Amino acid sequence: MKGKATSFDIAHYAGVSQSTVSRALRNSPLVNEETRRRVHDxxxxxxxxxxxxxxxLRTQQSSTLALLLFEDPTADGSQINPFFLAMLGSITRACATEGYDLLVSFQSTSADWQADYEDSHRADGIILLGYGDYIDYQAKFSSLIEQNTKFVCWGASVDNRSDLTVSCDNYGGGELAATHLLKASRKDCAFIGDASEHSPEFFARYQGFKDEFNRHGISLSERKMANAISTEESGYHATRSLIANNIHFNSLFAASDLIAIGAIRALKEAGIKVPEDVHVVGFDNIAVASYVNPPLTTVQQDTTLAGQMLVGNLLKLIRGEVVENTLLPPSLIIRGSSF
Amino acid sequence: MKGKATSFDIAHYAGVSQSTVSRALRNSPLVNEETRRRVHDxxxxxxxxxxxxxxxLRTQQSSTLALLLFEDPTADGSQINPFFLAMLGSITRACATEGYDLLVSFQSTSADWQADYEDSHRADGIILLGYGDYIDYQAKFSSLIEQNTKFVCWGASVDNRSDLTVSCDNYGGGELAATHLLKASRKDCAFIGDASEHSPEFFARYQGFKDEFNRHGISLSERKMANAISTEESGYHATRSLIANNIHFNSLFAASDLIAIGAIRALKEAGIKVPEDVHVVGFDNIAVASYVNPPLTTVQQDTTLAGQMLVGNLLKLIRGEVVENTLLPPSLIIRGSSF
DNA sequence: CTGAAAGCGCTTACAG
DNA sequence: CTGAAAGCGCTTACAG
Incomplete structure (x- = not known):
């Protein structure tokens, strides 16, 4: 036989019609058991x-989901944020479990990104993954929603009316970090990360953190905040600039682990000891966190569950079932950087 | 309009035939420029x-490649080896550059894995990625080759006759590590990793390492070798068992960074200082390597280039061009664990 | 430069 | 339980 076999070839050998072959292969109850077996053989x-x-083409669906991974264009081109890589792993697993294929696509947020996977019938739905700087893309998202594209976002709501989100309880995670530092009386705290509406996740982490401090009658100083995107490099530079400006603090909350790791490097370089002089708490619990020196205390996000929820909710959406935004509980992992 | 637009809808609005629409959209030179523009609009x-x-369906190709990621079944289920994650990133990028989509699938080597992506016309070709324990799957690979499936393997040759491989020069990498340790007169060396035909990559690393030692008149002791798969956990336990058996050594070459990191943990735990008492060299240069304490000296594999070569070679194979096995040069990254 | 028509390999309503 | 037939939305050889 040349080329791949088709259902007609099987029909020929089995002595039945092609329709029957198709039914048999799909295990239709309409087909005689013996016929079914012969066809399968x-x-x-x-x-x-x-x-x-x-x-x-025939059924008008693809049994495939697309994952669009948004990267900060200023991030190091070669390294992908390990947190998203972990998410990618769990999403892939969750897809496999559900019998779906996963199409993966990295999107540089600087470029004009495309989400035509559903329009072109390559995927039944889309998962959007990134640190949530979706503001600039509001227009694009609106058109996705208008076109009735099925998608679910990780991390932050894009358009509060009509999109579906799965995220970590970033606000609650911020509170966890604050409670931990307050317990150790490390009340003079710096914050590194972009606490603006451009990074809704970071912003929520900061808010939860700040509110918890406020409840203890302590207000965080604006001067002790430094902007950073989620890279080690950016965390390093932000922390350096605080130090260079003679800003003092005895604890530091970083919006992500990569930022925290960069912050630790800057602190060490300046002769500031972690945890003796400054307690450091990160966010994410990426694999590296337990290997850095000192091991990093951090707010853990459950990536396995996150992947399952993203895939599960998206499939519900595709099937037309009712789905609600999902908030996953974070947990605090205490390591050497804060005691 | 209900549902997605089709080429017939466009034909209707443009006042031309559907054939012309198809040609115009594909920028066929046969189409009048003005017509082409109108159709695009x-x-x-x-x-x-x-x-x-x-x-x-019509063209009988998919513009999609499939990536099968093989994991060691004994590895921690949630964590994917960071080296492969880096490869995944570079492969995805390389696919995007070439205008291909990437279908990702994790395969547990314990389960009966499937490579029907090409048979089912979901992908034009397959990339196989894993630490190369392909021996048990020889039969499956043979059938892939028989069925003329287009695939390329990372790391190790599956069937020396007819499959296509892209790999790091693991033997040369082993030599690099040996040369480095010999220069520091750390001649009493332990090796951690599976140096058997089941892990052809690890085996080649060991061979290059051993041969370089031999050229200096030093033979490695079998007693100083311990078996490990590529996880931190496995490296930790293998090293612990050496220590427990009172095996002495003043340097250690690990078949991968994860193993090396586990080895360092075991050494520290036993009060053995790195690098003072034992120099440690790993392999891969995963992102974590520079963050561990002490930072890990390692043999770097160029994952960006690797991804490009895997995708590039596979596409050549698909197009029927001549392709040859590719060996990528490793490089030594010297850090605090070895000086 | 354009159109009518065939056909890629399935799934499924319809008729028996 | 089975078969003949339509049709999913394209691409492209053929005819003009």
């Missing part, structure tokens, strides 16, 4: 696999 | 995207 012998393009 | 207005299922 022949299919196996011929190494037949249903042509996905044909079946997708 | 209308397509944009209707937010039309070519249905990939239909075009793939």
């Amino acid at each position: 022949i299919a196996k012998q011929l190494n037949y696999k249903v042509d996905k393009n044909a079946s997708n | 209308i397509a944009k207005q209707l937010n039309y995207k070519v249905d990939k299922n239909a075009s793939n």
Whole structure:
């Protein structure tokens, strides 16, 4: 036989019609058991696999989800944020469990990104993953919603009316970090990260943190905040600039682990000891966090559960079921950087 | 308009035939420039995207590559080896550059893995990524080759006759590590990793290392070798067992960075100082390597180039061009664990 | 430069 | 339980 076998080839060998082959392969109850078995046997012998393009075209669905991974354009080109890599892993697993394929696409937020995976029938739905600087893309998102594209966002709501979100309880995570530092009386705290509406996740972490401090009658100083995107490099420079400006603090909350790791490097370089002089708390609990020196105390996000919820909710949305925004509980992992 | 627009809708609005629309959208030179422009405008207005299922079915190709990521079943389920994650990133980028989509699938080597992406026309070719324990799967690979499936393997040759491989020069990398340790007169060396035909990459690293030692008149002791798969945990336990057996050494070469990191933990725990008492060299240069304490000396694999070569070679294979096995040069990154 | 028509390989309503 | 037939939305050889 030349080329791949088709259902017609099987029909020929099985002595039935192609329709019956199709039914048999899909285990339709309409088909006689013996016929079903014969068809399956022949299919196996011929190494037949249903042509996905044909079946997708016919059924108008793809059994595929697309993952768009948004990266900060200023981040180091070669390194992808390990937190998202972990998410990618859990999303892939969750897709496999549900019998879906996963199409992965990195999107540089600087470029004109494209989400035509559903329009072109390559995917039934889209998962958006990134540190949530979705503001600039509001227009694009609106059109996604208008076109009734099925998608779910990680981290932050894009358009509070109509999109679906799965996120960590970033506000609650900020509170956890604050409670921890307050317990150790490390009340003079710096914050590193972009606490603006451009980084809704970072902003929520900061808010929870700040509110908890406020409840203890302590207000965080604006002067002790430094802007940073989620890279080690950026955390390093932000912390350096605080030090260079003679800003003092005895604890530091970083909006992400990468930032925290960069901050620790800057502190060490300046002769400031962690944790003796400054307690440091990060966010994410990436794999590296336990290996840095000192090991990093951090607010953990459950990536396995996150992946399952993203995929699960998206599939519900595709099936037309009712879905609600999901908030996942964070947990504090205490390590050497804060005691 | 209900549902997605089709080329017939555009034809209707543009006042031309559907054939012309198809040609215009594909920028066929046969089409009148003004017609072409009009069709494109209308397509944009209707937010039309070519249905990939239909075009793939028609052209019998998918513009998609599949990446099968093999994991060691004994590895921690949640954590994916960071080296492969880095490869995944560079492969995704390389695919995007070439205009291909990437389908990602994790395969547990314990389970009966499937490579029907090409058979089912979901992908034009397959990339296999893993630490190369392909021996048990020889039969499966043979059938892939028989069925003329287009695939390229990372790391190690599967079937020396007919498959295509891109790999790091693991042997040369082993030599680099040996040369480095010999220069510091750390001649009493332990090796951690599976140096058997089940891990061809690890085996080659060990061979290069051993041969370089031999050229200096030093033979490595079998007693100073311990088996480990590529996890921190496994490296930790392997090293612990050496220590428990009172095996002495003043340097340690680990088959991967994760193993090396676990080894360092075991050494520290036993009160053995790195690098003072034992110099440690790893392999891969994963992101963590520079953050551990002490920072890890390691043999770097160029993942960016690796991704480009895997994708590039696979596409050549698909196009029927001549392709040869590719060996990428490693480089030594010297850090605090070895001086 | 354009159009009518065939056909890629399936799934499924319809008829028996 | 089975078969003949329509049709998913394209691409492209063929005819003009």
